[in-house]
Amino acid sequence: MNRWSTTLILLIISIYAKAQSVSGRVEEAGTSAPLAGVSIRLLPGSLGTVTDENGRYRLNARPGSYRLLVSALGYRTRESRIDIRAGETLDVRLEPTAITLNQHTVVTTTRTETGEFARPEVTSVLTATELRRRAPRTVPEALFGLPGVWLQKTNHGGGSPFVRGLTGQQTLLLVDGIRLNNATFRSGPNQYLNTIDPQSVERIEVVRSSGSVGYGSDAIGGVVNVLTRTPQFSEKKGFTGRAFGKVASAGMEYSSRAEAGYQSATLAVTGGLAYRKFGDLLAGRGLGFERPTGYTQLSGDIKARARLGSRYVATAAYQDLEQDRVPVFHKVQLENFQYNQFDPQRRQLAYARLEGFYGSPWLESVQVTASWQRQIEGRQSRKNGTPTEVQERDQTATSGLTLLARSQPATFWQIQTGVELYADRVSSVRRDVNVQTGAGVDKRGLYPDGATMNSLAAFQLHTLTFQKLTLTAGGRYNAYEITIPEKTLGEATVRPSALVGNAGVSYAVIPAVRLVASVQSAFRAPNVDDMGTLGIVDFRYEVPNNSLKPERSLNKEAGVKIRTNRFSAAVLGYHNALTNFISRVRAGRDSIQGYPVYLKHNSSEAFIRGLETDVEWEAGRNWLVYGNLNYTYGQNVTAAEPFRRIPPLNGRAGVTYQKSAYWLRAETLLAAKQDRLAKGDKDDNRIPKGGTPGWQIVNLSGGYRWRSLTVSAELHNLTNEAYRTHGSGVDGVGRSAWIAVEIGL
Template structure:
């Protein structure tokens, strides 16, 4: 850390607000508006903490890259996938498990309360406006699940005046991939609107490997079809007063393997959400924000041994009051209710629960000193009140260099499956489970000029009462129990620099994700990840290359040799040529070296593949 601080002013990377991230990261625009870090709109340049944004341009130029893969290229995020882009996946933010990271669409949580999963495969990046990433525990802002961070997928327009824009793409690639999309957006006379849709299909590749201890292998190809539609409509009748509605509907029909004799297995994912928001500037010091949303998840697995459906509906009602006490001090009061219900082929002992919450958020800016504090109390059916808090302090050392420190607590309510699964094949849920809890501490520093930027973030998170979903006694009676503790320490260093038309970036994440009881490495989490890349624009053409190296991981708690997932490096190339300001041809060559690797034991990842795309904007 000391060595890094010495060389920091000579490095070049993404600032704390925008760490060196994925390919084609744009220079941060001062008017980029984010809503996640403090539950309210603010310029990205004014945000303090470890926050970054995947821009609209990056998402629309993602090619055949899935949202899971795009997120895994960001600092401090790792991922696993059980086969191709149509399969179940999970994200590890700062080493937290997928169930410990809150994922939202337009501020509405989409983590399935039945299992804790998120169906990211049903979301096409090209139908999304932007993705906001908040690293570090945020339970004091959003309640349960936000122990590792928050990923907010925004589909609505930012409301700023802009002319009508029509955009779209059509492309083909390896494995008979076909992908097309079209959308429009704009804002004028108080109205803002956005509508985007996409379709993709592929023959796919074999999702599984024939490895010891696995019973799902089948040598066939596993293809998929995906369709997405998102939109928003808003009206601002005077400054600070807007009524808006947004929706997302994602569908994925994907094959999976369930054994050599079962050749017609597939799963259907649905990710649907709709939200209505009313922003009202009641006085010059009081803003009211009413938000009502409904989210529906479903996964329908079809196989010869039987069908299985699991789904959930979440309704959220919130009223946030933002008070500007004076020029330096702002205070927000949040009142929130969340109703959860689950459905499917498994009948749980209880299938509904409710959470009532109240929270306070304070932001103070005093010349070079910046403070943000939050406190929240949640009351969930069957549990006592849970209070979480956060305190962050940032200091502007110079106009280009800043440093900060933060501490926070987090928690996660067990899923319905953990609590209420009925007795089946020797397994039964445990209704006496306690919530998982965490305590985090982080240090950060960032340096930024017009052409260069640099950031270093170090953190430590201690977890208690972690839930082991499958604990068995001597009689092979199995259930879920709070048995584990873990400590995750990490440091992330990122750098970026621009030389006229050339951009170079580099980053590294070092992490020690340790099970306190055994001293072993937490499953599917690597200790090191390295990123490096460059892009160059000359005339109407551009080229770029990105390389990511991920260290060794294990797919079991005991870190056995049999379940060791070897380290791997993936090289991706891209090029484009603009025929005009409205039409551009793009080519993506992913996994150029055809690296064979696993992110989940027994499951393949895609080898070398090419995608050709034609994109237009008008």
């Protein structure tokens, strides 16, 4: 670490520059009314503030050229170029709008702020406004109906996003840009995204294409980046606070969260505590309560930011969430278990981040992030008619260090350079206990105890922006060392590596229409779950294999983006070729403990192709009509059968009426029947014989905002449709209602 420390110190040493300021007033176009609470950001960087009750703002910054980004709920985002040399004044007028598609500034595609419309990639964005209005029960459920995203729920305490037909190990999950995926991430659906408190989230970005160049292994289908609430600096010192409460019908949810914070020109802090109690799920017509599915959740988080002079901003954050007694419903219902549950299901994340802003063409800014994360998964199960309780506990601790440097050697050329280091260590134990006598026997855990996975990567992303043309390109080299200390098979160490690249183009035929295309290679290094699993997983018994190689993919996509004052759309087609894909094959033995025995091999070549459409139309003043439709087709070429768990044709459509004080929405979500099944799907007891039936649900929602008070409510599944999202182990929620109240202090 001495060499790392010396390098970082050299990178952030520079001459202190005297700060200047930019100030002004933000008004509503047409009425000249001052707008309070408008977000003001200087890009690149993290300097920001909000307007006061008179619509005024003031920001201190070192001299240089910036982009001033001005955004607010219900208004079109404005971006202006400004050169800060002395005290500058810039007044801004915002135009009201209901359109959000193609309007966002996103961070996930290039790991820095950039406008999404001009990029070749397509990003689905869930904003703070939508999160407040929808008040989601969990983070996975917040993604339900998002363009290009499908949601599978093995249990009520889970939720795994499918991005372009891939999930689990092939979809990368991030929290504030830090990897959530680790050495024991399971193949197929998992519950890890549910270990984030939804009320701590500020926005969610889903990059619907390969992301291996920017983020490394696992980003074959796409990247889901959950960005938590960030405290803002303010010229006016003061304390802040927020209280949230939500209740759902039939006792299905009782949620609460309290926040407190402090803000000034140089220090901003916010922290929160949340408690949630979820009752058993009430499904649709004829299904009734699905017991057991309820559980409890306790979480806390804190984030602090400090300005260290005019050049540096430091951030420190800690998150801790624990879920207790989370039942796996389909195990109890279909596999003769008296009980089968996760207890606890816990995630802890701590990170420190230092950002330095230099203004040099070859070193505009530097960001260094050190992180530590621990995921704990306890499992207890007992079958009917047996006295033995199986107690398992897996723990994965991850340390990370990331260095990002941003350069702009020319006005049209931006470069993002990065170095990443991650180190995982796995602890896994199991004990079989006779509940009648209390006697116990220690056995090998699901994973080899003491297994490790280390990775080191370097990458670079380039963006060339001309009047009508945007070109992107990048590359990454990633090296891994994975050690499996298996007692029966002997210790094994493998050192896979990968070199991946991407290139994209976005061309403005006219200012409102852009043609986009890109090609991206991606990879997934085999992890400890792949190489060392021994035990019951889903409906099979898995045995280890330490000779696996990285999975590979090549994704090609093309489409069109449209953005006018009253209409926005995105249409994209893609084809993702998968090679060396890791799949389960029968291991020759008939069964162990009544389960068929499987082994993982690099045995498959496959492809997934699809078409995604997303439309928003401002049909009249205050009226927004929107919809999306997603088609996915997957084929396992090697096995000459459909690719596993491919989502059915699905979509969402709705209409929203909104004014500054209130909003109303009618929405329908639908999915076609999925009867195109792989053999693994047919063997999966969560999927009905003959496939998953199609379904359609209708929801009505609305809300009112007065000063610092927001009330939102929803009538869900009005027709009480009995439905299940394809591959899930629980059914969808039946006719129900919820109401949520948020008060700012």
